[in-house]
Amino acid sequence: MESINEYLVVGDNIDENNNNNNESTTQQQQDGNVHFNLTSNISDLDINVNNQTNSPSSTSNVSFVTDSNQSITSTSTVPTTTTSTTSTTTTPPTTTTSESVVVESTEDKIKPIKWNIVPTSNNPTPRFDNTLVQYQGYLYLFGGSEVGSEMKSAFSHFQRLYLDTMAWQSLPCTTVTSRVLHTAIVHENAMYIYGGGIYEDEKSSYFWSSNTKKLFKTIGSLLKFDFLTNEWTTLGEHQPRDGHSSVVVGDNIYVMGGSQTVYQKGSIFSVFFNTTEVYNITTNKWRQINSPQFGRLGAAASYGLSEDKKFIYYFGGYDQSGRSNNDLWRLNLETETWRLSEQFAEFQSMLRYIYSGDETIVTLDNCIPLLHLSDLYMIDRLKTICEAKAIEGIEFDTVVALYKQADFYKLSSLRQTCVTYIAKNHKDVLATGTLNDVDSSFLLEIMYCLDPSLNQKSNDNQESSKIVK
Structure with missing residues (x-):
């Protein structure tokens, strides 16, 4: 199976292991x-x-x-x-x-570009709000939800797809909490999962009753799965957050956007986050950097090089008013400042090309x-x-x-x-x-x-x- 410019979709989540390579240029004298x-x-x-x-x-x-x-x-x-000199991407001519x-x-x-349904064996159950990452010759699928006739449920199932045989295999994860709307990234030989939400049973009255309903609860745990030992580790708790976006650059995991579901005096509402959280894998510490007022859910994020600098790009998502957005933000990792990119129209065109x-x-x-x-x-x-x-x-x-x-x-x-x-x-x-x-x-x-x-x-x-x- 070819790995160049190839995407495999499971549920409604896509993870693309996209490594940027420096370009070599030769100066002719x-x-x-x-x-x-x-x-x-x-x-x-x-x-x-x-x-x-x-x-x-x-x-x-x-x-x-x-x-x-x-x-x-x-x-x-x-x-x-x-x-011969080697350099990273510089400002292109105008x-x-x-x-x-x-x-x-x-x-x-x-x-021509064409999407294909890839035949696989031992398929997982239908789901959405799951994550999918790639490590070496495998795709790792975690979490997700399936909508039933009366209630929602979250899967703690952990499965992987061997790309040579296209066969799914279940992996043990009995100690891990089921979740949806989380993020998963790969760093070196481990996968890190942060945040998301779970569906908990809650009695409809203080008296005993067989009637229960599912309530969504935002969680803030950070998990680590070691690909070499197949072991899970809980690295700690942070601010509960779901529907966010995560990107790994070096030893840092950048977490942007998302929300927290809050229950207060019988009311249910969501708090949207404007902050950008940074977790350092080496020190196991969190810190926060300034962010513009773009609190939203379901936005797409990607890391790239431009103008000899490192950036994180953040596109789309919907805000607290329920409005979908098409703007493109860029985080300069050197100065840790956000800026609204002027190329969001071209970025939108690129996404249209990718999917159509x-x-x-x-x-x-x-x-x-x-x-x-x-x-x-x-x-x-x-x-x-x-x-x-x-x-x-x-x-x-x-x-x-x-x-x-x-x-x-x-x-x-x-x-x-x-x-x-x-x-x-x-x-x-x-x-x-x-x-x-x-x-x-x-x-x-x-x-x-x-x-x-x-x-x-x-x-x-x-x-x-x-x-x-």
């Missing part, structure tokens, strides 16, 4: 000064390559000159030896696209923001669709910005299309002024695209320099 006259014919190119071989680092200057005497000079200082004729299509890369496969949500206006989100959450197919849509938006005044996006997100098709387009339309692109702040290596790449023999000449000069040394 160019040595020497290049003067390049851009004229209407390739045969009119005026090229001067002057290699500097005696210093450990050199300055690379590239000049573009047109017939109208417009010129651009790009300068960068780089070492003479090729180096760009706007406009409608134009398709230059190149990547539809052959796009594969609707490719029409990608337009020229939103393909770049969606490209950023698809890269952040590693949705490769959506990333390919955004790349194809961006190619449609290539024009004189957008091609340089789109090239920067392609270079940033490692989109080879978009990158090569932009280089070819600029090489064929260099006068018109130069007139827009968008080439003024590009790196010299990019200008050299355009030059090599116009005349591939120049690349061979540059390599020959470098070999000659090595011989001289």
Whole structure:
């Protein structure tokens, strides 16, 4: 069973073990000064390559000159030896696209998305408000509820699905309290379950009666299940909370939103939490950080990297008035401050794509923001669709910005299309002024695209320099 970009749904809860990987980028060095006259014919190119071989680092200057005497000079200082650096996600370039004729299509890369019901054996009972996590080759299912004809019940059943055989197996958990609306996360070799609620019997009168009713009670216990020893441990009690969201980052578990059901003088009501609680697994201690007034239930939360920083994203949910929300909040883990994200519309479009496969949500206006989100959450197919849509938006005044996006997100098709387009339309692109702040290596790449023999000449000069040394 493939594990890449694959989701398995049990009940109404989904857990995606999504690990973000750092991207490796290689800095390409160019040595020497290049003067390049851009004229209407390739045969009119005026090229001067002057290699500097005696210093450990050199300055690379590239000049573009047109017939109208417009010129651009790009300068960068780089070492003479090729180096490789590894970095996390940085701020992507900004760009706007406009409608134009398709230059190149990547539809052959796009594969249809389809949800399938996976056949399994020894299936658990139907349920909702359960949790599902993945550890190595297993999915672990805990809790949940089934609505009967007269009363609700919560399951303490603990089961796991072996992904190789797709067979369910019951696991012992007699010491664990049944619960619903809890959260479960995996850290190293253990699963942590926090909060939720249970259904308790309560007599309808002070006198003995066979008539009982189920009352919902919010709980605040924190449980740990060790995957290696198959043992449960109660780590302690915290503020009772249900319907919340939890995300693990490093050794910290971040708990957001949720509510507590309160019974007071015959009345039942819910208190919605605006706080964000942080549990440190190493120290076994809780602390609280400031949060905006967004107390709500059933919101989705995810961890990701953006702009060289760590963030938790918090989307949707319903508030105390019963209203559903579509805003996207972002918690900066460095400053521990929340901010309302301006990309919640694109985030909503991404969710629509994930659950429906609707490719029409990608337009020229939103393909770049969606490209950023698809890269952040590693949705490769959506990333390919955004790349194809961006190619449609290539024009004189957008091609340089789109090239920067392609270079940033490692989109080879978009990158090569932009280089070819600029090489064929260099006068018109130069007139827009968008080439003024590009790196010299990019200008050299355009030059090599116009005349591939120049690349061979540059390599020959470098070999000659090595011989001289």
